[in-house]
Each structure stands twice: as C-alpha cells, then as structure tokens.
Amino acid sequence: MARILHGGAIAAAARVYGGDPCDWLDLSTGINPNPPHIPGIPTRVWNRLPDADLIDRARAAARAWYLRGVEADSDEAGLPLAVPGTQALIQILPRLAPAGRPIAVLSPTYGEYGLCFRRAGFAVEAIADLAELRPEHGLVIVVNPNNPTGRLHDAGELRDLARRLEGQGARLHVDEAFGDSRPEATLAGFAPKTRNVTVSRSFGKFFGLAGVRLGFVFARPDTLEFVEAELGPWAVSGPALHLAAELMAGDGGAVAEAIEQRSAALSAVLDDAGLGRVGGTDLFQTVIHENASALFEHLARSHILVRKFDYAADWLRIGLAPDEEGDRRLAKALASFEG
Structure with a gap:
C-alpha cells in the first residue's frame, strides 16, 4: 500500500x-x-538506560498534565504508558481489535489509522458521523479534536459510546493528539477504568518537540502491559522521558x-x-x-x-x-x- x-x-x-x-x-x-526553554539533560540520562524511577516520574508528570481539572482515581492504574510517539501505538492497535470485524474510522482524519488496519487485514470503513456505526464494527477510531477539521466531541458523548460498544464486544480508541488546549474533552481519566477504551496523547505537538518522538497511552493496566510488551524494553529514550518529566511538571x-x-x-x-x-x-x-x-x-x-x-x-x-x-x-x- x-x-x-x-x-x-x-x-x-x-x-x-x-x-x-x-x-x-x-x-x-x-x-x-x-x-519552551529546554531544560538541561544530565549526562547520566544520556549515559544510562532509562530506569524505573525516571519512567515513573515521566508517567506521573504526564498523568498530572493530561488530567488537570479532570476527576480521576489517584492510584497507579491511572498512570499512562510512555510510547515512542503515538504513531507507535497506531501500529499496535490492530492487535487489540476483535478479529474478523470491520473497523470504523470517523473521517476524514489522520490517514495512518486506515492504512495500518488495512495492512493488518481488516476491512476499514470511513464514517462521517457516529450515527453510522453498526453492531458489526469491532473498533471505532475517533480523533478528538479532529485533524484536519477540528471537530470536537463532548467527553460525555464518547463515554456513552464506549459503554454501548462494550455491550457489543467492541473497542473505542480516542486520539487526543491536539487535545492539550481542551482538557475538559479528554477521556484520559475514563480509559484506565474502562475495559474497552484506549486514549493516546502527543507530547510533541503542544510543546513543539515532535523530534523527541514521545506520546502517552491511557488504558487499563492489562492493555498497557500488552502494548508495553509489543514495544519491547526501553522503547522510549531517557532524554525524552527526562524532558517530559520536567516540562509536564510545570503549569504550561x-x-x-x-x-x-x-x-x-x-x-x-x-x-x-x-x-x-x-x-x-x-x-x-x-x-x-x-x-x-x-x-x-x-x-x-x-x-x-x-x-x-x-x-x-x-x-x-x-x-x-x-x-x-x-x-x-x-x-x-x-x-x-x-x-
């Protein structure tokens, strides 16, 4: 393709x-x-493989940043997984989808979703409105706010959709790459408590540091463990984690x-x-x-x-x-x- x-x-x-x-x-x-001003990165961060303390510090900073003003449990289940850019998660998403069922992508939107699912052998259907969803759909992709139209769905509407899909054995993925300025619309606090929802966030767009290739995923712990295993060890660099821990701990x-x-x-x-x-x-x-x-x-x-x-x-x-x-x-x- x-x-x-x-x-x-x-x-x-x-x-x-x-x-x-x-x-x-x-x-x-x-x-x-x-x-913003890029904080200094200590030599030890360049010299060592990312250790658990650095990873946890970045995850905690990301959680606080993405859930600012959003009610969420304070336990570790709510911590997101750091990934080497949200594109890396898109490559893995087909392995989370129910086999043999078509994928619905709210369109037009970021084209890599359709491409990756087609490469994995899924039938992909572009839908213009969520009202076009059918019970056969095994996974629904919603980019919120959407790229390139800017269309924004209310968080309550997407939570209701997730519950309906769960009853149909289907999943919902929400891409919030452009969501930093709309914290009220996020499902990042909902996903860790919900069996069938993943939410991806981009570090590089808001902070202007796309070159570090860093994103975060919110989902239930078992889903995050699967994604982490698919990525392999040390998938995110120490310098990227250090920048996230420093910049996302500020108020932005x-x-x-x-x-x-x-x-x-x-x-x-x-x-x-x-x-x-x-x-x-x-x-x-x-x-x-x-x-x-x-x-x-x-x-x-x-x-x-x-x-x-x-x-x-x-x-x-x-x-x-x-x-x-x-x-x-x-x-x-x-x-x-x-x-």
Whole structure:
C-alpha cells in the first residue's frame, strides 16, 4: 500500500521549488513553532538506560498534565504508558481489535489509522458521523479534536459510546493528539477504568518537540502491559522521558498563551485574505479554496509549505507561524495570489 504523505517535508519541497530549507516557512505540520526553554539533560540520562524511577516520574508528570481539572482515581492504574510517539501505538492497535470485524474510522482524519488496519487485514470503513456505526464494527477510531477539521466531541458523548460498544464486544480508541488546549474533552481519566477504551496523547505537538518522538497511552493496566510488551524494553529514550518529566511538571501557562497569540494571528491573516474555513484547532486552521492546488503551488514558490490533501482537493491545512515576520510573509504571499 502507498505511504501517506505528511507535513514537514521541507527538504523535499526545497528540491522542487528551490531555496535553502532553512529559509522556508513551514506551516504544514500543526506543531507549536515555539517550544519552551529546554531544560538541561544530565549526562547520566544520556549515559544510562532509562530506569524505573525516571519512567515513573515521566508517567506521573504526564498523568498530572493530561488530567488537570479532570476527576480521576489517584492510584497507579491511572498512570499512562510512555510510547515512542503515538504513531507507535497506531501500529499496535490492530492487535487489540476483535478479529474478523470491520473497523470504523470517523473521517476524514489522520490517514495512518486506515492504512495500518488495512495492512493488518481488516476491512476499514470511513464514517462521517457516529450515527453510522453498526453492531458489526469491532473498533471505532475517533480523533478528538479532529485533524484536519477540528471537530470536537463532548467527553460525555464518547463515554456513552464506549459503554454501548462494550455491550457489543467492541473497542473505542480516542486520539487526543491536539487535545492539550481542551482538557475538559479528554477521556484520559475514563480509559484506565474502562475495559474497552484506549486514549493516546502527543507530547510533541503542544510543546513543539515532535523530534523527541514521545506520546502517552491511557488504558487499563492489562492493555498497557500488552502494548508495553509489543514495544519491547526501553522503547522510549531517557532524554525524552527526562524532558517530559520536567516540562509536564510545570503549569504550561506560558506555552499555552504563546500558542493562543500565534493562533489568533493566523486567524487574522486568513480572515484578511478572505479564506473560508473548514475548521481547525489552536495549532492549525484548515481552509477551503476552489483553486487550492494552485494556491499551494503559489505558496511553495514563495517558499512557504502548507499541507494539501489527496482526498479533499479544495482543502489546505495551515499551521502557526513562529512570529509576526512569518505572519507578514504569509499575508504577503496570500495577497499576491491571483487564482
């Protein structure tokens, strides 16, 4: 099966459209362009395999961060499992699904879900609404908030769905990669107490550190033990765990405020350009334009990379510029488009 093209391919874009990759404005990824100050990593963390204390410290910090303001039991069953990026969990999810039953993916959404399940031999059905679910479905995938539309489902609605699926012998996976700014919508506190639910969270998007490849999974202990066994020992690096333990133990207020400001600036640029909106999150906006392909090319010739979609030819996803200079650069390029 063909690989899915994701954002972030600046070097490849520069080979086609010219310029030094370092001079491009990358708006294609939906990642915070302004990571916080990175704390120092002690030499011992680089020198040793990750030990239990470091792993537990990162898990506790992640639990506190993702469950802030959410009622949850305080026992260890609620601690998430650290994984080397949430993509690693997606590769394992087919082994958690009931065999021989179709998978429902609330769509359009992140394409790796359908790809991984098809590779594992499952029939995958794209559904536009949860009302389309049937008792035959063995696992349901909901990205919440959704990428790329920003659609958000209420936590109570998803808890009710999970209970209904449990009665049908089915599972629910909720991907909350873009959920840091919407803590009220999380199922992270519900999953560890529920037999058929997994929740994945991304460390790198909000904190702007996607390169460390770190995510967390909330589920019942037996499910986490299975995932951990599938990943093998020391799946997450010591430096990644150290960064999580340090950064997620803080309040994150400055990071959230900076993202909010950058998000407002992006919205202002898009409004001034008269671009219609499909939806979005605090880290990206998806716009609709009848000549989206030509607009993509125009921006690329200006050395600005955005995300286009093979399944929606009139959509473009545009992420946050790091500063006002980036806003002006995007605004100028949009204003000069004659499509």
